[in-house]
Amino acid sequence: MTRSPKGPDDRRVDPLLEVREKRRGKRPGDAYVRIVRPFEDAFQRGGDEGELIATERTVLGRPGWTRFLRKLRTFLIGRPIHSEREEHERLTKVKGLAIFSSDNISSSAYGPEEIMRVLALAGTGALTLTLPLAGLISVMLAIVTLSYRQTIKAYPKGASSYIVASDNLGSGAGVLAAAALLIGYVVTVAVSVSAGVAALTSIVPELYEPRVLVGSAMVAFLMVGNLRGIRESGTIFMIPTYAYIVVMLGIIGYGIVRTLAGDVAQFEAPAAWEGVEQGGQALGLFLILRAFSQGAVALTGVEAISDGVPAFKPPEWKNARTTLTWAAIVFAILFLGIAYLLTTIGIQHDPFQQQTVLSLLVRHLTGDGAVLVIAQVSTALILILAANTSFADFPRLSSFLARDGFLPRQFAFRGERLAFTTGIVALSLMAIGLLFGFKASVSGLIPLYTLGVFLAFTLSQAGMLTRWWRRREPGWRAGLAINGLGTLTTAVVALVVGGSNFFAGSWLVIVLVPLLMLLLMAINRHYRDMDNALALDRIPDTGEVAPQPIVIVPISRLDRPARQAIAFANSISREAVAVHVTNDPAEADAMRERWPAWAGSTELVVVESPYRALIGPLLAYMDALQRQAPDRPILVVLAEFVPRHWWENLLHNQTALRLKLRLFARRNTIVADVPYHAPRS
């Protein structure tokens, strides 16, 4: 410790860091020169008094052990971005369709297959129901689209189910919708990535075995990309969606022409598939409902456009709802077209899940050539883009929730790249967890998916119903009718999905959504309680001076760290006392003997601990001091040794750590850590 015999305490430090220069004396020899330029390039002066503005250097240029982490971070996600540089570019309808409807449109890649997988349980003959069910789902989509067109108009600043339900049905319904949506977003990532991997494994079978790892790598890629703060408006994001639409429309057109011409052979299942799955179930209502449920996943993409309304060019709501309509039409054409071809040609699904039915269809029509590769790659790309929509929606929704005190505040904090770091990382980890838990199986994940989303839909639609009824604005009757039909449809679908898939997985959602809702409410209650308890808004400063603390310095031996701690204690209190707890009376005698020469006038109290405990006697001693002066806090000054290497911490400070944990729980107690840094040798 550096000590100045003159006592520098009279030189006050200027907290506003003025640049100053002082000279005393004339000749260089006896001159006392202090040139302080503390600003350097770390701060600029703000306009108001007492205001400093940090520069990028305060974030990037820190020395020390975090430098490596910083470099890694900069490599992965780039340099920090200034708050003012937030993007405000708006989307045209063409771009909006590409970006927000990828979730919706990409469902056509796996929707028909999921219907067929259930129907096949009643034998291949039942597969003829695929097309009618696809038609029914398209009708549902039309109803939901019509309903959401109204929602978008009513909430041009973002029509998330959380907002619509909170606004009209109260905070409880909003939180319920939010819980359902949060789970839905996580499953969206897992489902889309799994389907994307399946599209790839259809042409590269070697990827089937490590499919969970391939999917996790995709999620990690999306995570890093989103932590960088991907600009959603980038033109590059248009490519997968339009490529998929064009390729699929082409294949469907080609397929329809050829089937109408009658020159497409019927599909024949390979001999190896024979008897792998039992087709012996009866084709009852339950099976049809389950098939419908699996297919209803196709509707889940509607929420994405509603969330993103403010991102469109003005008039936002008009552009958004036109885009929504277009997305629904494109989806319906692809979905029905694929379903038509599948049933006409009689394609069956691969019981080994090595190939998707879409790849079987394309291969059947065009063979093992370039078209197949293009179709599968564009399918995989749009599916990854669909997963990416959740990477925009989940962090945004969780930031709303954090802002309203339903999630820890970290979720509302924008990271260095203006992205909601905590939300992005949480989403990625949970999605990877699902991939591992469900072995990247689309069929296994879908029962988790649809129910949550339809629950949110229903709450949002019911919110709109209430809104029409309360406001009775012009045209409210028509609006009421449309949203009423929407509410009914989505509620029925939710019930069908929940019921028919109960044992297949939707029970998990039925358990998780209320639990998550309770968690969100508990967090909210906690924050509200604490805000009430801690708020000081109305209490003015009384000018009273707080009582000075009683200062004690527990020391274990006479060494440099101990002396540094005692010096600090003496610098802030005239009555600091060193306390030595020991189980060895002889050692205590030795210490007492050397004490005066070592520590000067500072008082030493030796507490003998014949039960060898350290913390108990120290706390009891503090209690006794406290009883003498109940109104003064006790400041415990701890000497801590900072070793050169992190692993050396295992050899030091174990007791200090335990002591701090106990002191943290003690009222009226302040702990000061005085670190002694190991000398560099």
Added chain:
Amino acid sequence: MTRSPKGPDDRRVDPLLEVREKRRGKRPGDAYVRIVRPFEDAFQRGGDEGELIATERTVLGRPGWTRFLRKLRTFLIGRPIHSEREEHERLTKVKGLAIFSSDNISSSAYGPEEIMRVLALAGTGALTLTLPLAGLISVMLAIVTLSYRQTIKAYPKGASSYIVASDNLGSGAGVLAAAALLIGYVVTVAVSVSAGVAALTSIVPELYEPRVLVGSAMVAFLMVGNLRGIRESGTIFMIPTYAYIVVMLGIIGYGIVRTLAGDVAQFEAPAAWEGVEQGGQALGLFLILRAFSQGAVALTGVEAISDGVPAFKPPEWKNARTTLTWAAIVFAILFLGIAYLLTTIGIQHDPFQQQTVLSLLVRHLTGDGAVLVIAQVSTALILILAANTSFADFPRLSSFLARDGFLPRQFAFRGERLAFTTGIVALSLMAIGLLFGFKASVSGLIPLYTLGVFLAFTLSQAGMLTRWWRRREPGWRAGLAINGLGTLTTAVVALVVGGSNFFAGSWLVIVLVPLLMLLLMAINRHYRDMDNALALDRIPDTGEVAPQPIVIVPISRLDRPARQAIAFANSISREAVAVHVTNDPAEADAMRERWPAWAGSTELVVVESPYRALIGPLLAYMDALQRQAPDRPILVVLAEFVPRHWWENLLHNQTALRLKLRLFARRNTIVADVPYHAPRS
């Protein structure tokens, strides 16, 4: 925070906690009465000035969240024991034999089986070699015993290989022996417990499946017992050893009489064993050496008595070596007797490891009756007792090592029950790890066991050689010859064991022992470096006053915790400054506006952070302050919120935690935590 308008700072607190009573004024109305009895029953006054002695109440009676843990601890291991109550009862030879030689004698329960298991690889015919090998091992034991009789005489205060090797061959050899012994003790526990479990599963086959858990439960039982501070001298510990000796001698005698009389049928292996193991290996030298190695495990118990010399009644060394001789004789009789009967009757080992050969022998001689149960139970008990010797030796050796700075200091600390808590817990965890890793298989564990122990033997014997040579005391030539033979024997056995079992597991020891040795040396070097760097022995107090710290209080909002922290900062410094880092200029303006009414005259510095980072700008600000006054430390006062429930910590203090981690690494920085306890609602 309680504030007294009169400022109580002038009432000095008495650090020695005198009971005092002050009265001012005469009438009760205006009397200022302060009766302080801070002692209550927590402390007694010590003889010297400034000395307090803690009572048991300081350990037991603490209020707070640790009370439950304390109750659990008291239930499991009992109330704390006063240092003065350490047991000093000495052992007679009869008790010493029971307690220290259980490790040695119990080896006879599994030693013959391990020899047979290897020999059987060359077909059942090779089993006839069991008896000759047992004879060879008995000769080895005689040599080692003779050798160790000298070591015990030379080191009456404890003849641990660590001490003998350190003393004569230098600290490096000592640490090498210690590393080998530490590993040996861990394996002793695992082997003995595994063999104990095998003795039980022979009569209760249902325990075979969960044998790892049964073994782990035994280790946990030993751990709790030793944490309670088992008195090694308890008569109860005599029972298993003598019961085993008596039962086995009886069975051997009975068996020999009956086989000599010719009325014992040859053993016939059950049909199910047929062809389970290949017996096709040639009976070469390598196989015989391996069989010998497996059997050499029987010698490993010698170290236990040597370690325990000081526990015997005086003359300690005489009693100890007599006991050692008796232990060797008893062991040899049992070992040879069992081997004789096994080969004569032609018992084979169970390839399914469901029954030990000892239980097969007893069953063959006496049937499925009470004798079998008694034999197996007494075998299991002596094996558990054998494991218990390691629970005495490992913590003791590790406390020696910790005292000499080769292990973290916690290993030298005696817990509330005077046991070396850290060593006991570490041993238990590692032994349970081995049980899981080797599925409680004696055969799998033994290759790890023998090598380490023989390495330590060799070093100890070599140390004795050096000692004779250097001192040339009377009789040194005979001593040299005996210990020379001992060194040679143990070295050869170590080489044979290491070589023949290399791929069976001893490679692990060959890797681990040097690694552990390097670790011990590294820890020692670290402690020595630090002691040199931190020692203050020669530096007297200069009476200088350390410079006062620069005090800053980072605050995130205007709430009660923040104000409490500012009040503390003001109570120890006249120039404390509050620092608010924010990324929201509007919020900063609002805070600045309310500041004067809220905080009075304390200065507020607002640091705007347009990159939204908190820690970087704060550290940069501290750097700038530091540049103005390089010789003053910076005290960072942190307001911390102490929630009512531990899980609520997840919603608070995350940033404070990260900040503290960074501040810990900054030089010249002191961190004070001012906890604000959540009000009980």
